[in-house]
Amino acid sequence: MADLRVTIAGVEFDNPLIAASGTFGFGREYMEFYPLSTLGGISCKGITLKERAGNPPPRIAETPSGMLNAVGLQNPGVDHFIQEDLPWLKTQGTKVIANIAGNTPEEYCEMAEKLSGTDVDMIELNISCPNVKQGGVQFGTTCAGVSDITAQVRKHCTKPLMVKLSPNVADIAEIAAAAEASGADAISMINTLTGMRIDIHTRRPIIRNNTGGLSGPAILPVAVRMVWQAANRVKIPIVGMGGVSRWEDAVELMLAGASAIQIGTAFFSNPYAPIEILDGVAKYLEQNQFASVTELTGKVQAW
Amino acid sequence: MKYEVKQCRILQKQELAKGIFSFVVDAGALAQKAKPGQFANILVPGKTLRRPISICDMDAQKQTLRFVLEIRGEGTQILAGFEPGQDMDLLAPLGNGFDVGDCNRKALFVGGGIGVPPLLHPAKLFGQHATVALGFRSQEAAILIDDFQQAGCNVLIATDDGSLGHHGLVTEYFGQVQPDVIFACGPMPMLKAVSEFAEQKGIPCQVSLEERMACGIGACLGCACKVYRPTEDGGMSETYGHVCKDGPVFDSRKVIF
Ligand SMILES: Cc1cc2nc3c(=O)[nH]c(=O)nc-3n(C[C@H](O)[C@H](O)[C@H](O)COP(=O)(O)OP(=O)(O)OC[C@H]3O[C@@H](n4cnc5c(N)ncnc54)[C@H](O)[C@@H]3O)c2cc1C
Ligand SMILES: Cc1cc2nc3c(=O)[nH]c(=O)nc-3n(C[C@H](O)[C@H](O)[C@H](O)COP(=O)(O)O)c2cc1C
Numbered sequence: 047m048a049d050l051r052v053t054i055a056g057v058e059f060d061n062p063l064i065a066a067s068g069t070f071g072f073g074r075e076y077m078e079f080y081p082l083s084t085l086g087g088i089s090c091k092g093i094t095l096k097e098r099a100g101n102p103p104p105r106i107a108e109t110p111s112g113m114l115n116a117v118g119l120q121n122p123g124v125d126h127f128i129q130e131d132l133p134w135l136k137t138q139g140t141k142v143i144a145n146i147a148g149n150t151p152e153e154y155c156e157m158a159e160k161l162s163g164t165d166v167d168m169i170e171l172n173i174s175c176p177n178v179k180q181g182g183v184q185f186g187t188t189c190a191g192v193s194d195i196t197a198q199v200r201k202h203c204t205k206p207l208m209v210k211l212s213p214n215v216a217d218i219a220e221i222a223a224a225a226e227a228s229g230a231d232a233i234s235m236i237n238t239l240t241g242m243r244i245d246i247h248t249r250r251p252i253i254r255n256n257t258g259g260l261s262g263p264a265i266l267p268v269a270v271r272m273v274w275q276a277a278n279r280v281k282i283p284i285v286g287m288g289g290v291s292r293w294e295d296a297v298e299l300m301l302a303g304a305s306a307i308q309i310g311t312a313f314f315s316n317p318y319a320p321i322e323i324l325d326g327v328a329k330y331l332e333q334n335q336f337a338s339v340t341e342l343t344g345k346v347q348a349w
Numbered sequence: 350m351k352y353e354v355k356q357c358r359i360l361q362k363q364e365l366a367k368g369i370f371s372f373v374v375d376a377g378a379l380a381q382k383a384k385p386g387q388f389a390n391i392l393v394p395g396k397t398l399r400r401p402i403s404i405c406d407m408d409a410q411k412q413t414l415r416f417v418l419e420i421r422g423e424g425t426q427i428l429a430g431f432e433p434g435q436d437m438d439l440l441a442p443l444g445n446g447f448d449v450g451d452c453n454r455k456a457l458f459v460g461g462g463i464g465v466p467p468l469l470h471p472a473k474l475f476g477q478h479a480t481v482a483l484g485f486r487s488q489e490a491a492i493l494i495d496d497f498q499q500a501g502c503n504v505l506i507a508t509d510d511g512s513l514g515h516h517g518l519v520t521e522y523f524g525q526v527q528p529d530v531i532f533a534c535g536p537m538p539m540l541k542a543v544s545e546f547a548e549q550k551g552i553p554c555q556v557s558l559e560e561r562m563a564c565g566i567g568a569c570l571g572c573a574c575k576v577y578r579p580t581e582d583g584g585m586s587e588t589y590g591h592v593c594k595d596g597p598v599f600d601s602r603k604v605i606f
């Protein structure tokens with residue numbers, strides 16, 4: 047059987063499938079289906095310095111082949127995460143990634159410092175949440191913003207640092223390059239695309255926040271394109287995500303340039319998605335005589 | 350396992366009213382695990398999200414679950430097209446369910462429209478101790494009345510257009526009843542009125558809420574509803590709970606309408 051291990055920024059994952067932030071909580075709910083060690087890693091629900099209540103409902107709307115969400119970073123705060131969730135997660139045999147969001151650079155730095163003192167495996171800088179007024183996206187949509195926040199956090203972060211990019215930008219390769227130049231060890235992409243749905247009978251947006259983040263199969267081709275563009279520009283590894291629900295999608299994103307894959311929305315219809323995807327990827331590797339899953343990364347032969 | 354994904358063979362299908370279908374499925378051990386008021390998140394082929402549907406009734410011996418669903422949009426339209434012999438993919442049992450307690454107490458069940466189905470099984474447990482007040486748009490939309498009557502419940506009906514029972518709201522029956530406990534499911538204005546009545550009379554009341562869901566198990570935090578939570582200093586603060594995990598059944602005093 048082909049080797050499924052991947053190493054991202056010095057962290058070795060048993061396999062390239064990681065749960066995407068915000069879709070998997072802190073893992074407890076999915077323990078009912080399989081051991082969390084089934085996954086190479088878990089990116090935890092986005093956390094902030096202080097507890098956040100999140101946005102008023104409705105927070106969810108379905109879309110053609112996808113969904114919108116505007117949860118608004120509801121979370122118990124970084125201290126609670128460190129005390130209650132992290133110790134437990136660290137006993138589950140999977141790599142743990144803390145996803146952090148802040149209102150100000152100082153907040154990001156304070157969280158990075160706190161988490162650097164724990165045994166969390168990696169920090170994912172969420173500068174791309176479209177659903178809160180100050181959810182970091184203001185740092186994530188310009189090169190100057192990305193450079194500045196990445197460089198500042200870097201000074202306070204002794205853990206491997208992964209910067210999560212927003213797709214709501216004009217030139218994703220520029221943004222990726224800015225993150226790399228400012229000290230990111232890896233990039234994860236893509237976060238959700240800002241979208242909107244309106245109930246034609248009430249003439250109200252379905253989501254109380256008016257707009258929400260689009261995820262699910264609908265965004266897969268955008269993710270493939272953006273990962274490809276970024277991979278052509280930067281040397282640091284890219285963790286790809288956006289609409290992966292079948293093993294073919296995972297292979298596609300890796301061929302585009304991803305070194306590992308996060309899956310999110312797919313959990314909602316199929317909690318067993320990671321098992322099925324891993325199975326399929328392993329078979330594909332064997333059939334195509336790849337010895338290691340790492341050989342897929344960037345193997346697309348573009349025209 | 351608290352909940353699981355299971356392919357359940359459809360044994361029976363019946364159209365109860367225009368666009369409202371009853372399904373009985375072979376659920377195996379799920380039927381023993383399920384509690385009244387819990388729900389299933391049902392896979393809709395081709396859709397990104399499952400659809401939450403209440404468990405209407407269950408038979409632990411026959412290992413069956415019953416669901417009643419109304420066509421409201423594309424997802425329920427597809428589910429309504431399922432036929433006996435096909436499998437439904439259920440993620441169940443989800444949520445907390447009703448805390449039924451002593452079934453010799455006098456219970457009032459209040460249901461509105463498609464909020465009626467989850468009341469059937471708990472009302473059966475109370476049998477003749479149950480008064481069941483049901484509100485529908487019209488006679489054509491009325492469902493499950495026979496089922497409640499066969500269980501020995503005292504059934505009171507109200508319709509918006511007066512085509513069946515009382516012409517008006519179910520809440521207008523409340524003057525006639527003095528229950529020890531209330532269970533309610535239906536539209537928010539109805540639940541609010543029921544909760545206010547319970548509050549005034551000091552009767553414990555459990556309400557079952559609806560919200561749009563993704564995961565159905567408490568992971569995505571999508572299905573928020575505003576509730577009170579106790580603070581450290583003994584007071585109350587407002588927060589968002591989650592219908593799929595903390596509910597769908599809430600103590601009416603905890604819900605912020
Ligand atoms: C705990 C719970 C129990 C329920 N029990 C029943 C039941 O026993 N019988 C029944 O007929 N209906 C029930 N519903 C409502 C049912 O889930 C919706 O009518 C259904 O999801 C609509 O899907 P659709 O694709 O037909 O409509 P669309 O409007 O096309 O759906 C679009 C999206 O919005 C969601 N949505 C729309 N309306 C609702 C709603 N009222 N509640 C939650 N999500 C909604 C859908 O799930 C879907 O994700 C219940 C809802 C909840 C939350
Ligand atoms: C309900 C929900 C909540 C999310 N919360 C977060 C979050 O807290 N932090 C974050 O960085 N991304 C969050 N995301 C984005 C996902 O991590 C992921 O980037 C996106 O959904 C695309 O992947 P998918 O199509 O596989 O879901 C959330 C997505 C969803 C659907």
Ligand code: FES
Pocket residue numbers: 561562563564565566567568569570571572591592593594
């Ligand atoms: S639907 Fe995901 S938390 Fe309730």
